[in-house]
Amino acid sequence: MPLTDHPPIPAPRTTYGAVLGSRHVARLLGGTLVGRLPNGMAPVAILLLITAGGGSLAFGGLLSALYALASALSQPVKGRLMDRYGQTLVSGPAVVLNSGSLLLLPAVGTAGHPSVPTAVVALAGLCTPPLEAGLRALWPSVLPDPGQRRVALALDTGTQGLLYIAGPLLVAALASAHGSATAIVVTAALGLFGTVVVLTTPTSRTWRPVPADHGDATGRLLSTGLVLLFVALAGVGFAIGGMNVWAVTMADEHEMDLLSGLLPAAFSTGSFLGGLIYGRRTWPGSNTGQLLYSALGFLAGWLPLLALPGPYAATAAVAVPGLFLTLIVTCGFMATDTLAPATRTTEAYAWLILSIGVGQSGGTALAGALAAHPLAGPALPTAGAAAALTVLALARPRLAAA
Structure with a gap:
C-alpha cells in the first residue's frame, strides 16, 4: 500500500469562545475575579467603617493605606511559599485569616486603643490570598497552547481595572443602604467565596510546584533581565498612580466631582478594550518586540x-x-x-505585581506633592511611561536572548 502523509494536527483555536469553553477556564477566571474584588473594596470599606464609627478621616486613610501596602509587600513571600507547598496550603489558610480579620474589624472598630484595629487591618492585608499570581501559574497546565494562554492572560489582565471601579461602587452602595459594617461583611464573604471556587477546581487542587533539579540548584530568581523588566513595569505603575491623583485635581479645578472617578474609569475601559483587541488575533513579531511597541504606544x-x-x-x-x-x-x-526559573514562577509573578504596585504608590505620592502645579498632572504619567520605554529598550538584548 502506498504510504500517505498524516494530515497535520490543527492548532487549538484561540477565539474567546474556545478559550472560555476550555475546561476550568471560566471557573478559574470567574473565581479569581470575585476573590480579588476585596482588593478594590476593602480599602474603601475600612475607611467608611472607621469614619462612621467616629474615627478621624486621617486614621481611616492610614488603615486603608496599610491594608493595601501589607497586601502588596507580602505577595512575593506568599508566591515563594506557593512554589514550595502548592496553592491549597497557602491560599486556604490565607483567605480564612483575611476574611476572619475583616469580619472582626466591625467589632473592634474605633473602640479602645487604635493599635487594635491597626493590628487587625495589618493581619488582613498580610493574609490576602495570592490569587493573581496563582492563576498565572495555573495557565500552562490548563491551556498548554501558548496562543490560548495569551488570550487568557489578556482577558485576565484587561478585567483588572474594572475591579477597582466595581469594587468601590459596590462598597458605596452597600454602606449607603445597609451601613459600613455590612460592606465589610460582604467584602470578606466575596473574598472567601472566590478563593474557595478557585481552590476547589481540580487544576488548583492537583497543581504541584516544579521540583528543583540539578540544573537549577540555586533557584536564583532575579536575573538582570527580570530586574530591568520589573523596573520598567514600576514606571507603568508610576503613570497609573499619577493619573489617579490628576483625576482628583481635574475634578477640583473644573468643579466636577464625577471626574475623579470618570477619568480612571475611562482609562480602565481602554485597558479592557485593549485586552479584547489584543486577544482576538495572533500578532507578528516576538514577545519582546510587542512589549516595546506597547510601551511606545503607552507613552x-x-x-x-x-x-x-x-x-x-x-x-x-x-x-x-x-x-x-x-x-x-x-x-x-x-x-x-521565560526569564524566571521553573521552580519559582509564582514568586516571579508576585514580584511583577509588586513592582507595578510600588510604582503606583510612588506616582500617587509625588503627584499629591506636586498637585499645585498645573502641568504635573499629565506630566508625571508621561514621565513614568517614558521611563518604562527607556528601561525596556535597554533591556531588549537580555529579553530577546531569553
Missing part, C-alpha cells in the same frame, strides 16, 4: 494630555494609553515566564 497616548485639554477631551484621551496597558502587562507576564 504616545499620554503626550496629547500635556496640552491640558478640557474635562471631556481628557476623558476621551486617557482611554488611549489605557488601550496599551493590558498589552504591556500581558507581554510582561509572558517575559517573566
Whole structure:
C-alpha cells in the first residue's frame, strides 16, 4: 500500500469562545475575579467603617493605606511559599485569616486603643490570598497552547481595572443602604467565596510546584533581565498612580466631582478594550518586540494630555494609553515566564505585581506633592511611561536572548 502523509494536527483555536469553553477556564477566571474584588473594596470599606464609627478621616486613610501596602509587600513571600507547598496550603489558610480579620474589624472598630484595629487591618492585608499570581501559574497546565494562554492572560489582565471601579461602587452602595459594617461583611464573604471556587477546581487542587533539579540548584530568581523588566513595569505603575491623583485635581479645578472617578474609569475601559483587541488575533513579531511597541504606544497616548485639554477631551484621551496597558502587562507576564526559573514562577509573578504596585504608590505620592502645579498632572504619567520605554529598550538584548 502506498504510504500517505498524516494530515497535520490543527492548532487549538484561540477565539474567546474556545478559550472560555476550555475546561476550568471560566471557573478559574470567574473565581479569581470575585476573590480579588476585596482588593478594590476593602480599602474603601475600612475607611467608611472607621469614619462612621467616629474615627478621624486621617486614621481611616492610614488603615486603608496599610491594608493595601501589607497586601502588596507580602505577595512575593506568599508566591515563594506557593512554589514550595502548592496553592491549597497557602491560599486556604490565607483567605480564612483575611476574611476572619475583616469580619472582626466591625467589632473592634474605633473602640479602645487604635493599635487594635491597626493590628487587625495589618493581619488582613498580610493574609490576602495570592490569587493573581496563582492563576498565572495555573495557565500552562490548563491551556498548554501558548496562543490560548495569551488570550487568557489578556482577558485576565484587561478585567483588572474594572475591579477597582466595581469594587468601590459596590462598597458605596452597600454602606449607603445597609451601613459600613455590612460592606465589610460582604467584602470578606466575596473574598472567601472566590478563593474557595478557585481552590476547589481540580487544576488548583492537583497543581504541584516544579521540583528543583540539578540544573537549577540555586533557584536564583532575579536575573538582570527580570530586574530591568520589573523596573520598567514600576514606571507603568508610576503613570497609573499619577493619573489617579490628576483625576482628583481635574475634578477640583473644573468643579466636577464625577471626574475623579470618570477619568480612571475611562482609562480602565481602554485597558479592557485593549485586552479584547489584543486577544482576538495572533500578532507578528516576538514577545519582546510587542512589549516595546506597547510601551511606545503607552507613552504616545499620554503626550496629547500635556496640552491640558478640557474635562471631556481628557476623558476621551486617557482611554488611549489605557488601550496599551493590558498589552504591556500581558507581554510582561509572558517575559517573566521565560526569564524566571521553573521552580519559582509564582514568586516571579508576585514580584511583577509588586513592582507595578510600588510604582503606583510612588506616582500617587509625588503627584499629591506636586498637585499645585498645573502641568504635573499629565506630566508625571508621561514621565513614568517614558521611563518604562527607556528601561525596556535597554533591556531588549537580555529579553530577546531569553
